[in-house]
Amino acid sequence: MRSQLTVRVTSLVCCMLAAGNGFAQSAGRTPTISYGAGRWGSYLPGDVSQADFKDSTRIQDLIKAGQLYLSLQDAIALALENNLDLEIQRFGIRMTATDILRATGGGTLRGIPLTVTEAPAGVGGPGSSLNNSAASGTIPQTTVPVNVTDTALIQQAQNSLSVTGAFPLINGPAIPQFDPSFTAQTQLQHSETPQLSITTVGTPSLNQNLFSGNFGYAQGFGSGAQISAAFQNLRNGNNSNRNMINPYVTSSLGVTVSQPLLRGFGSDLNRRFIRIARNSEKISDFVFRQQVISTVSGVIRLYTDLVSLNEDLRVKRQTLATASRLAQDNASKVEQGTIAPIELTRAQAQVAAARQDLINAEGFVRQQELILKNTLSRNGNADPLVHSARVIPTDTITVEGPPPQTAEEFIRMALDSRPEIQAARLQVANSEISLKGSRNGLLPQLDIVGGATNNSLAGSLNPQFAGTLPLPGTVPGYGDGFGSALGQLGKVTNPVVSIGINLTLPVHNRTAQADVVRDQLQVRQSELRIRQIENQIRLEVEDALIALERTRSAYEAATETRKLQEQSLEIEQERFTAGLSTNFLVIQYENYVAQARSAEVAARGAWAKARNQLERVVGQTLTNHSVSIEEALRGHVSRVSSPAVPAGR
DSSP: OHHHHHHHHHHHHHHTBOSTTTOBOOOTTOOOEEOOOSTTGGGSOOEEOOOOOOOOHHHHHTEETTEEEEOHHHHHHHHHHHOHHHHHHHHHHHHHHHHHHHHHTTOOOOOOOOEEEOOOOTTTOSSSOOOOOOSOSSSOOOOOOSOOOOGGGTOOOEEEOOSSOSSOOOOSSOOOOOSOEEEEEEEEEEEEEEOSOSTTTSSSEEEEEEEEEEEEEEEEOTTSOEEEEEEEEEEEEEOOSSOSEEEEEEEEEEEEEEEESSTTOOHHHHTHHHHHHHHHHHHHHHHHHHHHHHHHHHHHHHHHHHHHHHHHHHHHHHHHHHHHHHHHHHHHHHHHTSSOHHHHHHHHHHHHHHHHHHHHHHHHHHHHHHHHHHHHOSSGGGSHHHHHOEEEEOOOOOOOOOOSSOHHHHHHHHHHHOHHHHHHHHHHHHHHHHHHHHHHTTSOEEEEEEEEEEEEEEEEEOGGGTTTSOSTTSSTTBTOOHHHHHHHHHHTOSEEEEEEEEEEOOSSOHHHHHHHHHHHHHHHHHHHHHHHHHHHHHHHHHHHHHHHHHHHHHHHHHHHHHHHHHHHHHHHHHHHHTTSSOHHHHHHHHHHHHHHHHHHHHHHHHHHHHHHHHHHHTTOHHHHTTOOHHHHHHTOOOSOOOOOOOTTO
């Protein structure tokens, strides 16, 4: 599963990179990056596409006559296309490419985001049963919310997938700069320097006109070797009568090579940041997958809670209708004089309590709609069309039988599929790579250094030495200037060759020792953290299975209770009509039926949450709901939506 995910997500990102300077072509709504193009692209700033704040057209297509008819699959599709948490992660996943680019150039790593954002809790909450209790008791009463707003319902929580602590990992010997660098320097100088004696230069004041032009090249390699080359040139014209050549030109061409033998030696060591960056790219894939799972799971929970809230709203309407019919019947009987007026007062009190319950239920539905629309839209409720649309869920909750898999099968599935444990293992691998760098830092610095330089001298013969020097041509550069100097460099007429060993031996080496122990502690800590995650996964799976079984049994019991209470109410109403019961008992049984119906709705919603949680903890949320990681990364779902009106509307 891990390798398949890495190949799928990473290959998709790579397919969006064009040849040349690495310009990323857009696929769907995926952010694009570029690093500069053309001959001078290396010196131009890169560019990142602007954030897209437009919702996909899917949400407008689903709105009909001010109603957003929404199936669960359409809700998931809208989240994949419009949810801002996923859009933020799309930018985060592209950051890994910049770290790889830095590492291939010899730079340190800046790190990648490892935070996953959870969907808001919503009215039902992720772990609580949704139960808007109806008016109940011998004396009709209702619940009046005193906390008119609860920010916990709309706030989002963040979870970090990091198991290794601080990032980046930069311990160990410095990385060579793999990107070559070219330097150039030119300078024109005039100087007049008084002399204490004319013996040296033959004049009381030395006047010089200097022109220098120097060039250099440096590059590092995976073995740790550093190569530098220098081409230096100087023309000197002065008033000295002691120089045989005046003006003269000097040139030199040299190469220096330094190769570490202990500290900083080896391609495996010096390319460790590249390996860490590539592992981090895979980690980023898992972080994105975890964000998709969190978002989809959160949308499923918010959607099923909205379904339950709407079902509970229908229960409250039915309860109010039943209470109203009883009040009307009592009003007729009071007029006929068959019952006391107090019975009408009791029935009217029951109607008022049921109406208050209905108001509460309607408010909960409106709150849940706002939260769900904000999760499915980039502009939230700022879009007037989306803001004014009422969400009509078209799917219902159907309680199913127990899953065929055993707990051990689910646990194995979770350990193979959960992105966070895959990401944790790669983080431990990165810590071990960093530890190798820290251990290498304990070694002494022992470098072999070699260099080769060729020098040249050319210029015009000083007239004062005419007739006193050997024949022309025997004086270096006689009668010529820069051309002769270059010719001498080509013939290697004045070489200088050197080779040596440089040794740096730290006396205490306490910094490197501390880094090694610190990195070892971090690796051991990360290994324990992985075991902790594995234990947590096992616990979550078994807990989800128990919750699924418990909520299914609770739903079956609630359904049976509702049926029996409805039968009891029918019997009591018949007794009341026949004059064998009291108004008080009828109201009481109406309350029992209302409670039973709300309890059944809550039990069905609790089972849906338990099933959703089981899918998440075993890592099957995306598979069970046909979610494609490629489509999630692109921010475009290929499936076409068509609004469907729910049954009964």
